[in-house]
Amino acid sequence: xxxxxxxxxxxxxxxGRTVWLASYPKSGNTWVRAIVTALGTHxxxxxxxxxxxxxxxxHVSMALGAYGIDPRWLSSDExxxxxxxxxxxxxxxxxxxxxxxxxxxxxxxxxxxxxxGREPFPLEATRAAxxxxxxxxxxxxxxxxxxxxxHDEAIAxxxxxxxDLESNPARSQTAQPWGTWSTHAESWxxxxxxxxxxxxxxxxxxxxxAATLLPVFTAIGLTCSPDQLRQAVERSRFxxxxxxxxxxxxxxxxxxxxxxFRRGIDGSWRDELTDAQASAIEADHRxxxxxxxxxxxxxxxxxxxxxxxxxxxxxxxxxxxxLPGSTSPRPWIQATPTAALVRFRGRAGLLVEHGTxxxxxxxxxxxxxxxxxxxxxxxTLAMLQRxxxxxHASTVEIGDTVxxxxxxxxxxxxxxxxxxxxxxxxxLCDDVTVIDLRPDGAWTTPYWRNVHLLxxxxxxxxxxxxxxxxxxxxxxxxxxxPEDPPDEPRRLDRIVVLTPSAAGGSVAATAETGxxxxxxxLDHTIRDGIAPLILGQERYFAQVAQLADVVPVTTVSRPGDxxxxxxxLDAIEAIEAGT
Amino acid sequence: xxxxxxxxxHGGPVLDRDGPVWHGVLPGLGxxxxxxxxxxxxxxxxxxxxxxxxxxxxxxxxxxxxxRGFSMAQGAAVTQGGRPDGSPGPAxxxxxxxxxxxxxxxxxxxxxxxxxxxxxxxxxWQDDTLVAxxxxxxxxxxxxxxxxxxxxxxxxxxxxxxxxxxxxxAAEPAPVxxxxxxxxxxxDEEPFAEVLGQRRFERAATLMLHGxxxxxxxxxxxxxxxxxxxxxxxxxxxxxxxxxxxLDGPADExxxxxLVAWWTAAGGSP
Numbered sequence: 140x141x142x143x144x145x146x147x148x149x150x151x152x153x154x155g156r157t158v159w160l161a162s163y164p165k166s167g168n169t170w171v172r173a174i175v176t177a178l179g180t181h182x183x184x185x186x187x188x189x190x191x192x193x194x195x196x197x198h199v200s201m202a203l204g205a206y207g208i209d210p211r212w213l214s215s216d217e218x219x220x221x222x223x224x225x226x227x228x229x230x231x232x233x234x235x236x237x238x239x240x241x242x243x244x245x246x247x248x249x250x251x252x253x254x255x256g257r258e259p260f261p262l263e264a265t266r267a268a269x270x271x272x273x274x275x276x277x278x279x280x281x282x283x284x285x286x287x288x289x290h291d292e293a294i295a296x297x298x299x300x301x302x303d304l305e306s307n308p309a310r311s312q313t314a315q316p317w318g319t320w321s322t323h324a325e326s327w328x329x330x331x332x333x334x335x336x337x338x339x340x341x342x343x344x345x346x347x348x349a350a351t352l353l354p355v356f357t358a359i360g361l362t363c364s365p366d367q368l369r370q371a372v373e374r375s376r377f378x379x380x381x382x383x384x385x386x387x388x389x390x391x392x393x394x395x396x397x398x399x400f401r402r403g404i405d406g407s408w409r410d411e412l413t414d415a416q417a418s419a420i421e422a423d424h425r426x427x428x429x430x431x432x433x434x435x436x437x438x439x440x441x442x443x444x445x446x447x448x449x450x451x452x453x454x455x456x457x458x459x460x461x462l463p464g465s466t467s468p469r470p471w472i473q474a475t476p477t478a479a480l481v482r483f484r485g486r487a488g489l490l491v492e493h494g495t496x497x498x499x500x501x502x503x504x505x506x507x508x509x510x511x512x513x514x515x516x517x518x519t520l521a522m523l524q525r526x527x528x529x530x531h532a533s534t535v536e537i538g539d540t541v542x543x544x545x546x547x548x549x550x551x552x553x554x555x556x557x558x559x560x561x562x563x564x565x566x567l568c569d570d571v572t573v574i575d576l577r578p579d580g581a582w583t584t585p586y587w588r589n590v591h592l593l594x595x596x597x598x599x600x601x602x603x604x605x606x607x608x609x610x611x612x613x614x615x616x617x618x619x620x621p622e623d624p625p626d627e628p629r630r631l632d633r634i635v636v637l638t639p640s641a642a643g644g645s646v647a648a649t650a651e652t653g654x655x656x657x658x659x660x661l662d663h664t665i666r667d668g669i670a671p672l673i674l675g676q677e678r679y680f681a682q683v684a685q686l687a688d689v690v691p692v693t694t695v696s697r698p699g700d701x702x703x704x705x706x707x708l709d710a711i712e713a714i715e716a717g718t
Numbered sequence: 719x720x721x722x723x724x725x726x727x728h729g730g731p732v733l734d735r736d737g738p739v740w741h742g743v744l745p746g747l748g749x750x751x752x753x754x755x756x757x758x759x760x761x762x763x764x765x766x767x768x769x770x771x772x773x774x775x776x777x778x779x780x781x782x783x784x785x786r787g788f789s790m791a792q793g794a795a796v797t798q799g800g801r802p803d804g805s806p807g808p809a810x811x812x813x814x815x816x817x818x819x820x821x822x823x824x825x826x827x828x829x830x831x832x833x834x835x836x837x838x839x840x841x842x843w844q845d846d847t848l849v850a851x852x853x854x855x856x857x858x859x860x861x862x863x864x865x866x867x868x869x870x871x872x873x874x875x876x877x878x879x880x881x882x883x884x885x886x887x888a889a890e891p892a893p894v895x896x897x898x899x900x901x902x903x904x905x906d907e908e909p910f911a912e913v914l915g916q917r918r919f920e921r922a923a924t925l926m927l928h929g930x931x932x933x934x935x936x937x938x939x940x941x942x943x944x945x946x947x948x949x950x951x952x953x954x955x956x957x958x959x960x961x962x963x964x965l966d967g968p969a970d971e972x973x974x975x976x977l978v979a980w981w982t983a984a985g986g987s988p
Contacts, residue, residue: 200816203792203838206731207784207930208744211816211858212776214875217747224730256729309860309880310817 153334155264157230158241158359159196161250163297163323165281166273167341168245170375174348175243177371178363195246196226196259197304200311215306218313219257230264241266241359249318249326259313265334267359270327273341274433275320275424276408276417290416298423321427328430340431342405348372443499443513446586448626451521453497453513458488468668476673479520483512491517494524510618514588515571519666523673528574528682531663532634533590534583536565537715541583541629543572544711545663546637551697551707554596555637558704559711560621566590567624574631574664576682581631581690585624592619631690635711636663638696646706648714651692657684659692733781733930740785742777750778756786772875775855783840785934788851790927791841793897794819795834795850796826797888798986806888808895808986809834809850811841813925818900820859821965823885824867825974832888833857838927841894846954848894856882863968895986896959897925898977903964910976913960922955959984 162168172190194201199221202208205228210218230242246260250268253259260268273281275297283293297320306314317323327336337358343351349369356363363371408417421428443453462480465473473480482488486502489512497517501509519529532545533556544559546552553569560566567585575582597619636651636659651659660683664670671679695710732743738754748762750773758778762769780790793813797806812819816837823833835853842849861879864871871881899921903909913921963977 202731203780203790203931204927204929206733206742207777207781208731209776209780209838211880212772212874213747214878217744220730220746227730307860308875308878309858309863310815 150335152267152359153262153265154232155227155230155262155266156232156236156239156242157226157260157264158243158266158361159260159268160243160245160271161268161327161336162245162247162271163273163278163317163320164247165278165285167271167339167344168247170341170344170348170377171269171271171339171352172243172245173375174352174368174371175361177374178361178367194244195315196222196244197246197248197313197315198311199225199313201225202311210311211308213308215308215313216257218306218308218311219253219259222313223253223256223258223261226258226261226264230261230266238360241361243269243361246315247317247323248315249323250329250332251316251326252331262333267335267337268327268332269337269339269355269359270324271339271341271344272324272431274405274408275428276412276420277341277405278320279416279420280408280411290412294416294419294423297420319423321424324427324431338431345405348375443509445513445518446626448584449518449521449586451495451497451517453499453517456498456500458490458498458500462490466672468672472667472669474520474669474672476675477524479524479669479673481512481516481520487512489513489517489520491520491524494521497521510589511591518571518573518586518588520669520673522573523666523670526674526678528576528664528674528679528686529666529670530572530574530583530634530660531570531666532572533569534567534572534585534629534631535559536567536629537712538564540632540715541567542711542715543583543631543634544637545572545634545659547662550637550639551596551704552637553590553592554704555707555711557590557592557596557619557621558708562708562712565624566621567629569621572631574682574686575628576685576689579630581686582628583631584628585626587620587623589618589620633714634660634690634692635714636692636694637707638694639699640696644696644698646695646697646710648710649694649696651694656692657687659694660687735781735785735930735934740781742781744773744777748773750781752778752782752785756782758782768875776874779853779855780838780931783851783853784931787933787935788840788842789933790838790931791850791925792838792927793925794823794837794857795839795892795894796823796831797834797892798831798981806890806892809888809892810981810986811839811850811894811897812837812900813897813921814900816858817860817863818902818965820857820863821968821970822898822900822963822974822977823857824859824863824869824883825969825971826978827885828867829974829978830886832886834888834892838931842933843951843954848955848958849891850894851891852887852889857885859883866968894958896961896981896984897921897955898961898963898981901962901964903966903970903973907964909964909966909970909973910980911962911964912980913962918960919952919956921960922952922958925955926951959986 160168160171169190176190199210199218202210202221202225205225208221210221213221232239248259251259279290279293279297282297283290286293300316300318300322304315306312318326328338335358337355339351339355349365349372353365353368356368443455445451445453458480462473462475462478465475465480467473471482478490478492480488480490485504487504487509488500488502490498497513499509499513522529530543530545532543533552534541534543535556537559544552544555556566556569567583569588569590572583575584664683674682693714695707697707729745734741740752742750746763747769748760751759753759758774760770760773760778762773784790791811793811795809795811797809799807812822819837827833834850836855836857840851840853842851858874858880859871861871861881864881864883869883871883874880874882899913961977961980963973965973
């Protein structure tokens with residue numbers, strides 16, 4: 140997403156002179172106004188208290204000078220008509236105006252066409268619009284001190300159109316609907332807007348304001364040389380605006396604002412917002428953030444979140460040092476039939492109790508690093524405590540059949556499952572397949588979680604690895620969230636065990652029977668020795684044997700090196716097609 | 719703003735102040751006419767007393783004053799009462815946002831002051847004295863502000879949040895003794911400051927309304943004023959004592975206390 144690209148159905152300028160300088164509040168509108176002001180002002184006369192283009196269209200008090208009308212005496216509908224008339228009076232082009240410079244007018248409103256005669260942004264008055272956008276996480280950080288509210292309140296306000304300001308005749312103002320952060324941007328970028336909308340990203344202004352604005356200014360007829368623009372940008376440098384505000388004051392502020400020009404950097408949210416606050420913004424505005432190039436990362440499952448149908452409660456808290464009466468099949472786990480305490484690197488850990496309650500201690504790990512603990516380990520341990528098996532497998536629905544792709548670490552389960560997804564099959568779950576053995580077969584309950592991909596795997600299945608948030612340190616794997624699967628349990632029709640072979644060769648599928656089938660399932664259900672510990676040896680082996688009885692198992696071996704994903708996918712599809 | 723009429727019918731207001739009789743049409747609301755002698759006639763599009771009142775107070779009266787040669791100052795005028803000798807007491811011109819002005823007017827009226835004119839105020843020079851005229855339109859405030867002040871406001875239009883409130887009125891022209899701009903107070907700002915020097919001149923330069931409400935100075939004068947005359951007026955206005963009051967909320971009695979103390983010291987008290 141580049142600044143300067145125009146949107147809407149036309150690149151032909153509208154017939155008027157007005158260029159709407161549109162932005163959601165706290166997105167850099169004033170900065171652009173300062174640059175435009177500096178372009179046309181003697182250096183010694185430039186100051187933040189004399190910025191041009193500040194007459195917002197919803198203020199119709201200029202009707203006093205234009206028509207002698209005091210708008211406070213008008214109805215809301217009459218105010219809307221007056222607004223359109225004023226916009227036309229100011230912006231409609233007259234004979235000889237063809238080469239006239241644009242009239243920039245600031246607005247925070249969302250675009251809407253309006254009723255005839257009441258158009259908020261009349262086409263006849265309009266040449267184009269400049270939409271200034273900013274990462275909503277930074278907008279929240281800027282809006283909070285500006286409006287004298289908390290970050291949480293700012294985040295909530297950005298997500299609800301209820302913040303729209305209604306018609307206010309007492310203040311000579313029409314309605315000024317801002318919309319949400321997302322709907323505001325969408326409104327101006329919609330194909331129905333009948334004039335060009337030039338997109339300018341705040342972040343691009345920070346990087347190089349002159350280079351960002353020059354093509355936009357050229358397009359709207361605001362002629363200036365690159366040198367003139369660079370000088371104007373220099374005069375409008377953030378530090379200088381701050382100095383000017385300190386010296387002269389700036390009344391474009393909210394009454395609760397101590398300082399309008401605050402930080403002026405992009406990415407400040409990283410040290411101002413909590414992980415939960417950033418996640419909340421991303422959840423609210425994900426689609427538009429992607430559209431505008433703010434790449435919040437994929438729509439990841441919140442690290443401490445699990446789907447309600449699993450019936451598992453997750454909370455953060457301190458963990459005990461030890462679990463009384465427990466056994467340790469591995470040094471990092473202590474387990475009893477009803478509780479399991481697992482320790483990970485970075486002093487992180489999990490306590491899973493009674494199949495329903497999970498306590499997470501992040502230790503020194505970031506929020507994005509604990510998701511796999513909760514979505515993988517916590518689910519496995521909770522299900523074992525409930526008496527269910529956990530198969531180390533990803534599950535895919537291929538046509539009408541449900542296939543679990545099992546395998547050891549590094550076998551390619553996630554890559555294969557994602558590859559099948561890429562071929563149009565439905566991914567039901569990654570890495571953990573919960574098995575509920577019933578009289579009519581083995582059933583699995585899908586649940587959404589993030590898929591963890593190696594860089595090569597991401598590349599193979601068409602996912603941009605660099606766009607994904609890294610997992611843990613070192614960027615070995617990254618997380619990707621596929622579409623949500625159904626909540627209802629699905630009967631498992633087949634288990635495919637991926638087996639890398641040491642030697643070369645081709646991809647081969649082998650139907651397993653008897654002891655080999657049982658052995659294949661034991662390998663991928665024992666879960667580091669934890670399953671028999673929690674379920675009890677006898678119960679565990681009985682369940683695996685029952686699983687081997689009711690679900691066919693096919694081993695798909697592939698070369699250890701130089702294998703191709705397509706060959707594996709072809710083999711699995713062929714199994715299900717019976718060919 | 720250019721005063722060139724838009725060359726197409728945009729459905730908005732139309733004002734024709736060429737010639738001795740002025741005409742105005744506000745589609746949907748009605749029309750006004752100001753005769754050569756300054757008499758105002760209003761005609762609502764729909765038979766509605768409310769609409770006629772809006773046309774009169776919100777448009778016709780203002781133009782009628784301009785037609786009679788008055789300038790319109792972007793402020794409301796209040797007086798503290800008459801002088802002991804029976805002459806009108808001096809007027810204080812409150813400029814700024816109408817909403818903020820109303821806050822100060824309500825506080826002052828609760829202290830016995832009288833409203834001469836809501837914003838804008840007709841004014842004219844008599845020798846070197848700027849004289850404010852009484853304008854009959856009621857004080858218009860937001861519903862919420864009227865309620866906060868314990869006043870029963872009457873909505874000026876159906877569904878509007880603008881209400882007319884009854885406050886004590888002054889009926890005689892009064893000399894303007896001082897100009898005070900009203901603002902909302904930002905953190906770290908002082909509630910009151912006297913305006914001096916260049917700032918006073920800057921404020922004087924933006925005090926008067928021009929365009930449609932420019933005073934009519936006779937035949938052939940369509941509201942245009944020479945730059946020289948305007949500068950001369952700015953100099954005279956800048957000679958008036960001027961201050962800035964910053965309100966920390968709608969009923970900032972403490973800020974108004976400072977304003978009144980300054981007004982009294984400046985000789986404004988009758």
